[in-house]
Amino acid sequence: MLxxxxxxxxxxxxxxxxxxxxxxxxxxAMENKDKSIEEAxxxxxxxxxxFMKWSASITAMLSLPATFTPLVAEAVKVADRLPxxxxxxxxxxxCSEALLxxxxxxxxxxxxxxxxxxxxxxxxxASGWQAExxxxxxxxxxxxxxxxxxxxxxxxxxxGSYLTIGGHGKKGKDIALDTxxxxxxxxxxxxCSSFGGxxxxxxxxxxxxxxxxxxxxxxxxxxxxxxxxxNIVGTLLHYLLYGTLPALDAYNRPKWAxxxxxxxxxxxxxxxxxxxxxxxxxxxxxxxxxxxxxxxCKGPYTFNNCSKQKxxxxxxxxxxxxxxxxxCSEPNFWDTMGTVxxxxxxxxxxxxxxxxxxxxxxxxxGIGILTATAVGIAAHAAISAVKPPKE
Amino acid sequence: MSKRVIVDPITRIEGHLRIExxxxxxxxxxxxxxxxxxxxxxxVIAKGRDPRNVPLLMQRICGxxxxxxxxxxxxxxxxxxxxxxxxxxxxxxxxxxxALFLHDxxxxxYHLHALDWVxxxxxxxxxxxxxxxxxxxxxxxxxxxxxxxxxxxxxxVGKFAKHPQGLGPFANAYWGHSTYRLTPEQxxxxxxxxxxxxxxxRIVAQMQAIFGGKNPHPQSLVVGGVTxxxxxxxxxxxxxxxxxxxxxADFVNNxxxxxxxxAAEMYKTEPSVMKPMGVKNFMAFESMMLGRKDYLxxxxxxxxxxxxxxxxxxxSKITEEATHSWYADDExxxxxxxxxxxxxxxxxxxxxxxxxxxxxxxxxxxxxxxYSWIKSPRYDGHPMEVGPLASTLVSYVxxxxxxxxxxxDFLEKAGVPAAALFSTLGRTAGRMLQAKLIADHGxxxxxxxxxxxxxxxxxxxxxxxxxxxKEYKGVGIGDVxxxxxxxxxxxxxxxxxxxxxxxxxxxxxxxxDAKGQRGPYEGDLMGLKIADIxxxxxxxxxxxxxxxxxxxxxxxxxxKGNKISxxxxxxxxxxxxxx
Numbered sequence: 024m025l026x027x028x029x030x031x032x033x034x035x036x037x038x039x040x041x042x043x044x045x046x047x048x049x050x051x052a053m054e055n056k057d058k059s060i061e062e063a064x065x066x067x068x069x070x071x072x073x074f075m076k077w078s079a080s081i082t083a084m085l086s087l088p089a090t091f092t093p094l095v096a097e098a099v100k101v102a103d104r105l106p107x108x109x110x111x112x113x114x115x116x117x118c119s120e121a122l123l124x125x126x127x128x129x130x131x132x133x134x135x136x137x138x139x140x141x142x143x144x145x146x147x148x149a150s151g152w153q154a155e156x157x158x159x160x161x162x163x164x165x166x167x168x169x170x171x172x173x174x175x176x177x178x179x180x181x182x183g184s185y186l187t188i189g190g191h192g193k194k195g196k197d198i199a200l201d202t203x204x205x206x207x208x209x210x211x212x213x214x215c216s217s218f219g220g221x222x223x224x225x226x227x228x229x230x231x232x233x234x235x236x237x238x239x240x241x242x243x244x245x246x247x248x249x250x251x252x253x254n255i256v257g258t259l260l261h262y263l264l265y266g267t268l269p270a271l272d273a274y275n276r277p278k279w280a281x282x283x284x285x286x287x288x289x290x291x292x293x294x295x296x297x298x299x300x301x302x303x304x305x306x307x308x309x310x311x312x313x314x315x316x317x318x319x320c321k322g323p324y325t326f327n328n329c330s331k332q333k334x335x336x337x338x339x340x341x342x343x344x345x346x347x348x349x350x351c352s353e354p355n356f357w358d359t360m361g362t363v364x365x366x367x368x369x370x371x372x373x374x375x376x377x378x379x380x381x382x383x384x385x386x387x388x389g390i391g392i393l394t395a396t397a398v399g400i401a402a403h404a405a406i407s408a409v410k411p412p413k414e
Numbered sequence: 415m416s417k418r419v420i421v422d423p424i425t426r427i428e429g430h431l432r433i434e435x436x437x438x439x440x441x442x443x444x445x446x447x448x449x450x451x452x453x454x455x456x457x458v459i460a461k462g463r464d465p466r467n468v469p470l471l472m473q474r475i476c477g478x479x480x481x482x483x484x485x486x487x488x489x490x491x492x493x494x495x496x497x498x499x500x501x502x503x504x505x506x507x508x509x510x511x512x513a514l515f516l517h518d519x520x521x522x523x524y525h526l527h528a529l530d531w532v533x534x535x536x537x538x539x540x541x542x543x544x545x546x547x548x549x550x551x552x553x554x555x556x557x558x559x560x561x562x563x564x565x566x567x568x569x570x571v572g573k574f575a576k577h578p579q580g581l582g583p584f585a586n587a588y589w590g591h592s593t594y595r596l597t598p599e600q601x602x603x604x605x606x607x608x609x610x611x612x613x614x615x616r617i618v619a620q621m622q623a624i625f626g627g628k629n630p631h632p633q634s635l636v637v638g639g640v641t642x643x644x645x646x647x648x649x650x651x652x653x654x655x656x657x658x659x660x661x662x663a664d665f666v667n668n669x670x671x672x673x674x675x676x677a678a679e680m681y682k683t684e685p686s687v688m689k690p691m692g693v694k695n696f697m698a699f700e701s702m703m704l705g706r707k708d709y710l711x712x713x714x715x716x717x718x719x720x721x722x723x724x725x726x727x728x729x730s731k732i733t734e735e736a737t738h739s740w741y742a743d744d745e746x747x748x749x750x751x752x753x754x755x756x757x758x759x760x761x762x763x764x765x766x767x768x769x770x771x772x773x774x775x776x777x778x779x780x781x782x783x784x785y786s787w788i789k790s791p792r793y794d795g796h797p798m799e800v801g802p803l804a805s806t807l808v809s810y811v812x813x814x815x816x817x818x819x820x821x822x823d824f825l826e827k828a829g830v831p832a833a834a835l836f837s838t839l840g841r842t843a844g845r846m847l848q849a850k851l852i853a854d855h856g857x858x859x860x861x862x863x864x865x866x867x868x869x870x871x872x873x874x875x876x877x878x879x880x881x882x883x884k885e886y887k888g889v890g891i892g893d894v895x896x897x898x899x900x901x902x903x904x905x906x907x908x909x910x911x912x913x914x915x916x917x918x919x920x921x922x923x924x925x926x927d928a929k930g931q932r933g934p935y936e937g938d939l940m941g942l943k944i945a946d947i948x949x950x951x952x953x954x955x956x957x958x959x960x961x962x963x964x965x966x967x968x969x970x971x972x973x974k975g976n977k978i979s980x981x982x983x984x985x986x987x988x989x990x991x992x993x
Contacts, residue, residue, distance in 0.1 A: 111430070113452060113454050114477075115428070115474050115475060115476045115477035115478075115480075116428045116429070116476070116477045116478050117474070117476075117477020117478075117480060117630040117631055118477065119477070120477045120478055120480065120630045121477075121630055123521070123525075123612075123615065123616075124615075124616055124619050124629065124630075144423055144425045144426075145425070145426065145427075145428070145526075146426070146525070147425050147426070147584075147585070148425075148426075148529045148534075148584045148585070148586075148587035149425065149585060149586040149587045150421055150423065150424055150425045150426070150954050151420065151421035151422060151423070151424070151769075151950070152768060152769035152948075153586040153587065153588075153769060154423055154425050154586075155423075156586060156769060157585055157586050178452075178453075178454075181756070181758055184758045184760060185452065185453045185454075185756075185758070186430060186451060186452045186453075187430075187451045187760075187761075187777075188422065188423050188430060188451065189422050189423065190420040190422050190766065190768075190774075190776045190777070191776055191777055192451075192760065192761045192776075192777030195452075220474075221454075221456065221459070221471060221474040222454040222455065222456065222459070224459045224471070225459065225462075226458065226459070227459075228455035228458045228459070228756070229453060229454060229455055231454075248474065248631060249477065249630055249631060303875070303877055304636050304638065304639065304641050304874070304875040305500075305638075305639055305641075305643060305873060305874045305875025305876070309641065309643050309644070309874075309875075310643050310644065310647065310872065312644055333628075334623060334627070334628035334629070335616075335619055335620045335623040335628060335629055336616070336620060338620045338623040338624060338628075339623045339624060339626070339627045339628065339645070340627055340628055341627035341628060341633040341634070342627075343627060343644075343645075344625065344626060344627030344628075344632075344633065344634040344641060344642040344645060345634060345640075345641030345642050345643055345644060345645075346627060346633045346634050346636070346641040346642075349470060349633065357459075357467075357471060362464045362466055362467060363464070363466055363467045363470060364466045364636060365466075
């Protein structure tokens with residue numbers, strides 16, 4: 024019974040996708056694209072087989088059955104219909120750099136390059152008036168059709184004067200608001216545009232806020248500091264396939280990427296369950312790859328797919344490098360995740376005791392969850408206490 | 415009649431920067447202003463936090479020179495707490511640093527700066543066969559310069575460049591500008607390397623991620639050492655690093671070096687590029703550990719372009735002021751004695767030359783008032799340039815054998831005197847020479863690490879205690895890809911009481927001081943002749959040659975110094991901080 028209804032669901036889903044792809048195909052190609060993205064991929068030295076393999080991996084990443092692979096491939100081919108406007112607000116350019124890491128000749132980036140990047144301050148050749156013109160042209164020409172990607176928090180303090188761009192001294196928040204009005208879809212790339220980010224950490228001197236707080240258009244959050252390039256491209260594909268926003272969690276993060284905790288698929292999970300912990304950085308446990316919970320890993324409270332996707336083409340990820348997860352894809356993690364090298368209960372600042380330290384907190388409230396024997400149970404109990412979905 | 419030209423945004427940099435100049439009838443710059451238009455206030459946020467959290471937070475100052483702030487902030491904590499980290503940890507950090515420098519310099523030259531030197535449209539008319547032969551003029555082992563490589567480049571890029579209107583990231587630039595000097599074949603060689611460098615920067619990022627877990631924003635440094643002990647003890651992992659390093663070294667020697675040599679040949683007669691610098695004072699600090707007491711780059715100061723002697727860096731002579739910066743206190747010499755609340759007065763209504771050459775209404779800098787989020791740091795009252803050129807020059811003048819050889823070789827090949835380094839071209843060459851020094855000598859650190867592990871030392875981290883009843887203060891200082899960087903911290907009650915970062919781009923990009931002295935950016939633009947004020951390529955080229963990192967530059971809250979043990983951090987919160 025179950026299997027049948029599942030098949031039925033997939034069937035209807037598949038039909039919806041097919042319709043969607045057909046719709047997209049009917050859109051006119053962008054003017055500079057006189058060859059299909061597929062041709063471009065082949066010219067860059069990738070075989071059709073490479074391309075299909077990549078499509079299959081993306082399909083799996085989006086938690087779709089393998090039979091959807093050809094459709095994903097189709098969707099990628101029509102991706103060149105979508106112009107991208109990428110804005111930089113209060114940020115460090117790390118998210119743009121993350122995107123660059125997927126660069127030529129990887130298929131991910133080729134596709135990204137092929138999606139016309141109409142405005143991107145770090146990469147575009149034009150400066151000054153000419154750069155502004157590019158933005159205005161794109162907004163006008165592709166009205167209602169462009170994808171807006173925003174990197175950085177939006178400073179709203181002092182009437183938004185902490186960021187201005189252009190000869191007219193336009194405020195960052197006004198630019199973000201204007202470009203969001205006619206966007207086909209809006210992605211907040213990184214924790215800063217998703218949740219305010221590092222500049223919004225207490226005391227938030229510039230009044231930085233998430234993009235979603237200044238626009239009433241729906242915003243898909245792709246947090247991480249920075250997020251992996253796979254999550255960025257995957258989110259885009261999801262939009263192409265469904266023609267609507269993906270299933271989101273309480274923080275508007277796509278569920279396909281942010282559904283599971285780091286902890287759930289962690290390569291050191293066996294050691295957690297076995298009660299084998301690194302007690303101190305550099306000890307024998309660290310050399311043996313034991314669990315990092317006791318040295319501050321926030322994997323149990325953090326929803327992201329790092330343990331599966333890793334970074335830099337699978338080179339590594341923080342837990343592999345012996346450093347716990349810092350919770351960077353969670354809202355306000357700078358303020359809520361406590362001390363980076365200690366379990367969450369040991370937070371030092373912004374406590375009721377005025378930042379006087381872990382001992383005070385643990386002693387007076389008595390929430391010392393770490394004991395030698397019961398650590399596993401306690402940690403899981405803590406998760407449900409700490410990590411409720413937003414109201 | 416004088417005309418005002420605004421370039422905002424300056425693209426292909428980190429952060430938000432405006433340049434504004436006033437030119438006379440001959441289009442010669444008579445006034446120049448640099449303004450950072452974003453403030454984030456991270457030092458304010460650092461206050462009251464656990465010292466172990468702050469290095470990760472400080473790393474978020476910049477995602478381009480990612481790791482620089484992480485490293486210096488961690489070092490500041492260790493200095494404060496009196497921690498001596500294991501030798502292994504020092505070397506692993508150095509290997510990660512090498513990856514950062516190589517990444518940063520390659521991305522800067524090819525993806526952020528090259529389009530100021532290389533005309534893409536011209537490249538498309540090149541003869542691939544001629545270009546392929548020409549590549550051997552600059553190196554014996556050229557990379558990605560076969561005729562097949564060139565055919566692909568022409569095809570890939572041609573699609574963008576043929577359409578002048580609103581098409582892709584190459585749209586609407588200054589192609590065909592009169593100050594582009596390379597031949598079509600030379601342009602094609604460089605353009606091919608632009609594309610190749612996209613691949614190389616990915617590999618060098620992987621190099622850092624081997625020990626860092628990820629890049630940007632690696633996550634393997636802790637106060638007391640490094641956490642990546644498993645990677646360090648894994649021979650396959652180490653081998654992976656070495657192989658990638660060699661690949662990068664090859665690219666630096668046979669593409670980056672060759673391209674700068676090629677650019678030097680053609681641009682050494684271009685006035686806008688060879689124009690003498692406005693500020694000829696340079697400062698650098700020891701960096702890039704190769705072994706015990708062995709650093710690749712030296713500390714020192716050069717004054718007034720005098721290449722016969724250097725001076726020691728005395729940190730107590732560093733001061734800052736905010737006369738033209740958007741902070742509340744105007745005190746020229748002792749800003750730390752006042753409050754430093756942000757005080758954004760914005761721009762003023764005015765006119766400037768628009769994109770079509772007509773006068774348009776704009777928001778302009780008020781040179782009498784405040785106009786930037788960056789402050790004006792001074793050394794003993796003098797503006798200073800920091801960066802790879804400063805580092806290379808200081809080491810050169812000090813007789814650093816590794817550096818002297820490489821610099822002299824380059825000068826000979828390029829056919830220019832050492833004085834030619836005091837120019838935009840020289841700054842770009844200095845960065846390349848720094849990359850070459852790392853490419854040629856970086857593996858010394860790698861080999862020393864192997865030797866040390868072989869001797870049985872596998873320590874990567876030392877334990878320490880933060881005593882909540884004690885007060886600590888410390889500094890982490892050294893050259894990072896954009897120049898001398900220092901992080902300063904005071905710890906009290908077990909949390910950060912005050913924090914400050916004095917960053918490279920502040921030195922270079924700061925506005926005028928109370929005496930009207932201009933910093934390096936502004937100084938370099940003075941007297942510049944601009945061919946076409948609606949296409950101010952000369953301005954952009956000069957500014958890009960500094961590799962601006964403006965998110966970094968606006969973080970400085972304040973500094974002081976009579977002695978190294980006497981400084982005040984972040985007076986915004988009135989933190990009494992001089993002991």
